[in-house]
Amino acid sequence: MKILFNTLKAFLFVSLAFAGGNVQANDNAYGKQKVVYHINYDNAKKQSSTLRNIQNHINAVGADNLDLRVVMHGNGLSLILKPEALTNVPKFKHANADQTMSQKIDKLKMQGVKFNVCANTLKGRNVNVDRDLYDATKEDIVASGVAELAHLQQQGFVYLRP
The missing domain is CATH 1.20.5 (Single alpha-helices involved in coiled-coils or other helix-helix interfaces)
Known part of the structure; x- marks a missing residue:
């Protein structure tokens, strides 16, 4: 018994x-959510934590229920800056797109997360998208990171900056 x-x-x-x-x-x-995460800092641990927050967000809400964007400008571009690119872009102190970070980015992209890059940062820091950035294309570039954040908020996106 x-x-x-x-x-x-x-x-x-x-x-x-x-x-x-x-x-x-x-x-x-x-329910359905529209969210934009803002990254303008170059601390790799903080960026990794933000990517973990994004994954937790997806896990809780479901990828099909999210329209999720990551907008990077200024030092935040270091998230997708290849380590070997530091010699080409001396205005950056860090390049965090190592193998571990790249795998996290790939996993998020496979779940529908879109990563946007500020054109002003590219121009101001002489960044070549094809040579210096991990998995970024011309379609990922927005005219201005901060203008994109404001635009997305006007469209009903919730702003988060972990």
């Missing part, structure tokens, strides 16, 4: 734990 009780208790615990982990994803408690 005791063995049966312990087995039922274990089954109930596992069932509740499994169900509890899926409640938000299954019932879509958060």
Whole structure:
């Protein structure tokens, strides 16, 4: 009898734990969201933490329920700056697009996250998109990072700067 009780208790615990982990994803408690994350800092740990926040956001809301953008300007461009590019762009102190960071970016892009790059930063710091940036294309470039942030907020995007 005791063995049966312990087995039922274990089954109930596992069932509740499994169900509890899926409640938000299954019932879509958060609804559809439009969010823009702002990155203008070059600290690799903080950038990595921001990417982790974005993944947690996706996990909670669901990729299909999100229109999520990352807007980078100024020092924030270091997120996708290749380490070997530092010799080409002396106005940057850090280039954080190492293998680990690149994998995180790839994973987010596969879930629909769009990364936008400020054209003013590219021009002002002489950054060559094809040579210096990880997985950036002409379509990723916006005229101005701060103008893009304001524009997205006018369109109903929630602004986050972790």
